[in-house]
Amino acid sequence: MRPSERDKIVILTAKIVSAYVQNHSLQSYDVPNLVQRVRAVLASLGKEPIGILQDDMPVPAVEPRKSVHDKYIICLDDGKIFKSLKRHLMVTYKLTPEDYRAKWGLPDDYPMIAPAYSAQRSEIARTIGLGKGRRKGKQGS
Numbered sequence: 001m002r003p004s005e006r007d008k009i010v011i012l013t014a015k016i017v018s019a020y021v022q023n024h025s026l027q028s029y030d031v032p033n034l035v036q037r038v039r040a041v042l043a044s045l046g047k048e049p050i051g052i053l054q055d056d057m058p059v060p061a062v063e064p065r066k067s068v069h070d071k072y073i074i075c076l077d078d079g080k081i082f083k084s085l086k087r088h089l090m091v092t093y094k095l096t097p098e099d100y101r102a103k104w105g106l107p108d109d110y111p112m113i114a115p116a117y118s119a120q121r122s123e124i125a126r127t128i129g130l131g132k133g134r135r136k137g138k139q140g141s
Contacts (some may be wrong), residue, residue, distance in 0.1 A: 017140045029063040032105035070116045076104050083117040099104060 003011070003094050021031065060067075061079030068074075072081045074087060082088055088113075089095040095103065097112045111118070125131060 009039060009042045012042055016042075028067055029105065029107040030063070030109060033064070038103070061106060064106060064110075066113055068115070070114065072114045072117075073111065076100075078125065082114075085112045086112045 006111050013035060017031070017035050020026075020034065020038075026034070051098075058077075060076035062074050062076065064076060066074070072083060073085050074081055075085060077089075077093060080088070086097055088115055089097065093100075100106070100112075101108065101110050111119075
């Protein structure tokens with residue numbers, strides 16, 4: 001059985017992405033985006049340009065692997081800097097964290113809060129005793 005055009009695109013995409021990953025440093029959450037882009041370009045070869053890269057696939061303001069810093073996170077949609085991204089995504093783009101991760105092909109553990117800010121909030125919670133069980137009241141009230 002001869003491979004269909006779709007099968008050829010899948011095989012070529014796998015070969016190109018494999019060669020690229022072997023020769024470049026890449027985070028695991030960047031791979032799905034790379035696969036999508038390569039497949040889209042291969043599928044569009046020989047056809048009239050229809051703006052596949054501009055219309056169908058969003059281009060992040062910064063590379064996802066460069067968006068998480070210790071003191072802040074950069075929004076991939078607009079390039080703005082935040083300590084906590086969740087509220088900005090909901091108010092500005094009506095996106096939940098899950099939708100945002102799916103849109104950009106990010107892993108489930110991609111942070112929505114800057115690591116240093118999260119550590120600071122955790123320390124405050126520990127200091128005031130959040131998360132500890134309630135103290136037992138007097139017996140036999």
